[in-house]
Amino acid sequence: MSKVTSAKRVPAEQITIEGLTGDAAIAHALKQCDLDVLAAYPITPQTIIVEDFQKFVANGEVDTRVIPVESEHSAMSACIGASAVGGRVGTATASAGLALMWEILYCAASMRMPIVLNVANRALSAPINIHNDWSDSYGARDSGFIQIYTQSCQEAYDTTIMAFKLAEDHDVLLPAMVCIDGFILSHNVERVEMLPTEAVHDFLGTREPVLPLNPDDPITMGPLALTDYYFEFKEQQDEAMKNVPKAFKKVEEEFEKMTGRSYGMYEEYKTEDAEIIILTHSTTGGTAKAVADTLREKGEKVGVLRLRMFRPFPTEEIREILAGAKAVAVFEKCRSFGAASNPLALEVRTALYDLDERPMVADFVVGLGGRDVPPTTIVDGIRKTEEYLEKGEAPLYETLGVRK
Amino acid sequence: MSEKYDEIPMAGNIIKPGNATEYKTGGWRSKRPVHIPEKCLWVKNGTCGLCWIFCPDDAIRLEEKDGEYVHIYDYDYCKGCGICAEQCPVDAIKMEDE
Numbered sequence: 001m002s003k004v005t006s007a008k009r010v011p012a013e014q015i016t017i018e019g020l021t022g023d024a025a026i027a028h029a030l031k032q033c034d035l036d037v038l039a040a041y042p043i044t045p046q047t048i049i050v051e052d053f054q055k056f057v058a059n060g061e062v063d064t065r066v067i068p069v070e071s072e073h074s075a076m077s078a079c080i081g082a083s084a085v086g087g088r089v090g091t092a093t094a095s096a097g098l099a100l101m102w103e104i105l106y107c108a109a110s111m112r113m114p115i116v117l118n119v120a121n122r123a124l125s126a127p128i129n130i131h132n133d134w135s136d137s138y139g140a141r142d143s144g145f146i147q148i149y150t151q152s153c154q155e156a157y158d159t160t161i162m163a164f165k166l167a168e169d170h171d172v173l174l175p176a177m178v179c180i181d182g183f184i185l186s187h188n189v190e191r192v193e194m195l196p197t198e199a200v201h202d203f204l205g206t207r208e209p210v211l212p213l214n215p216d217d218p219i220t221m222g223p224l225a226l227t228d229y230y231f232e233f234k235e236q237q238d239e240a241m242k243n244v245p246k247a248f249k250k251v252e253e254e255f256e257k258m259t260g261r262s263y264g265m266y267e268e269y270k271t272e273d274a275e276i277i278i279l280t281h282s283t284t285g286g287t288a289k290a291v292a293d294t295l296r297e298k299g300e301k302v303g304v305l306r307l308r309m310f311r312p313f314p315t316e317e318i319r320e321i322l323a324g325a326k327a328v329a330v331f332e333k334c335r336s337f338g339a340a341s342n343p344l345a346l347e348v349r350t351a352l353y354d355l356d357e358r359p360m361v362a363d364f365v366v367g368l369g370g371r372d373v374p375p376t377t378i379v380d381g382i383r384k385t386e387e388y389l390e391k392g393e394a395p396l397y398e399t400l401g402v403r404k
Numbered sequence: 405m406s407e408k409y410d411e412i413p414m415a416g417n418i419i420k421p422g423n424a425t426e427y428k429t430g431g432w433r434s435k436r437p438v439h440i441p442e443k444c445l446w447v448k449n450g451t452c453g454l455c456w457i458f459c460p461d462d463a464i465r466l467e468e469k470d471g472e473y474v475h476i477y478d479y480d481y482c483k484g485c486g487i488c489a490e491q492c493p494v495d496a497i498k499m500e501d502e
Contacts (some may be wrong), residue, residue, distance in 0.1 A: 223416055
């Protein structure tokens with residue numbers, strides 16, 4: 001794909017404004033993306049996406065075949081089958097559901113199926129917990145999916161639409177995960193501006209599959225590749241991942257022409273002269289920006305780097321932004337047990353390692369299992385970071401907001 | 405086996421049907437069957453053919469050429485399993501190290 005459609009600014013009178021939850025916003029986006037197939041299993045807090053979408057189908061508002069499956073393992077399998085014959089395919093999941101999809105995530109990515117998977121981030125068991133953290137999608141970070149984390153319902157809506165265009169780009173052809181924070185975003189009503197359906201159709205066009213399954217011209221997909229070829233196919237996949245930033249930029253530029261909105265692989269907020277940069281993503285990014293505003297009023301030089309794209313990780317760009325700071329305070333809702341630190345901080349430290357003068361990295365694990373991350377938690381982290389700067393060393397990671 | 409990663413079809417897809425014949429399996433062989441025509445019932449009178457029936461790789465061909473019966477091994481596909489030698493009722497096949 002990747003051909004430039006003649007995107008035009010959508011006039012204001014054609015924009016529908018509604019109060020929608022993150023899940024509902026995504027369901028609307030999926031409806032407008034003109035899916036051929038949606039195979040999904042409802043799981044909290046993603047349920048509304050599938051429920052709403054089924055309503056659209058039942059009411060005849062969208063011509064999509066919904067496959068109600070018995071598990072997420074089957075959901076992703078059905079998606080791969082539908083994508084293999086050239087369909088535009090979407091699904092959604094969370095937590096244990098994503099864990100159950102695990103095996104098939106790798107198949108989707110390795111078979112180069114441009115499926116869009118919406119994840120409402122939720123903690124993993126045990127104990128069973130339905131609330132938000134990032135352990136589920138972080139666990140799938142090496143599966144070969146593109147991963148984008150969004151902060152608002154509007155962003156979730158916009159990113160879901162863009163994700164199809166990005167995934168289906170012929171230089172990419174990789175599945176994409178669009179993540180929202182469970183409950184914090186999935187069940188929170190916000191103002192969402194929706195495009196007219198025709199505009200979304202024009203923007204996405206029809207998927208042009210490269211090598212679809214076709215009974216008249218049979219091919220074999222996903223066969224055996226052993227020591228002689230497997231490595232080469234992984235190299236192809238890696239190459240496709242490297243093509244993502246360029247394709248993403250192109251997709252966003254076009255989307256911006258249409259809507260005036262674009263988000264980038266990350267959002268920089270007051271980072272220019274910042275001494276401490278908060279690095280986080282999703283809704284925590286919003287809290288962090290509010291904290292930065294308050295501290296700036298007091299004259300403290302604090303900025304925020306809200307990451308959107310975690311896979312591929314925008315290493316070069318982030319390195320440049322962070323290089324000028326004294327310290328980076330990473331806030332992440334995941335613990336990698338037994339690791340040197342945690343997924344987000346590990347990436348950041350790796351990105352910074354080759355710099356001659358590195359900012360200090362302080363890693364704070366927050367909000368596991370939906371534990372609230374109020375502005376005070378972020379401020380706590382910043383105060384600790386200041387202490388560490390004075391001392392000249394920071395621990396590899398620590399938890400904030402836990403009773404200890 | 406010599407193509408680079410960007411010279412092969414995407415994702416391991418096999419884009420030509422029926423191309424398994426191009427996948428030579430003879431390289432696995434550590435022992436090779438050697439035919440002794442003087443003993444072979446097929447060569448003598450065109451009977452038997454047990455080696456042909458039992459070969460799991462279709463690597464033995466029994467043919468009739470100019471009124472003569474001939475026995476041919478296709479070493480591109482013979483994995484050297486030795487089933488033919490085992491089945492031959494007149495010991496007309498013996499396995500030798502490669």
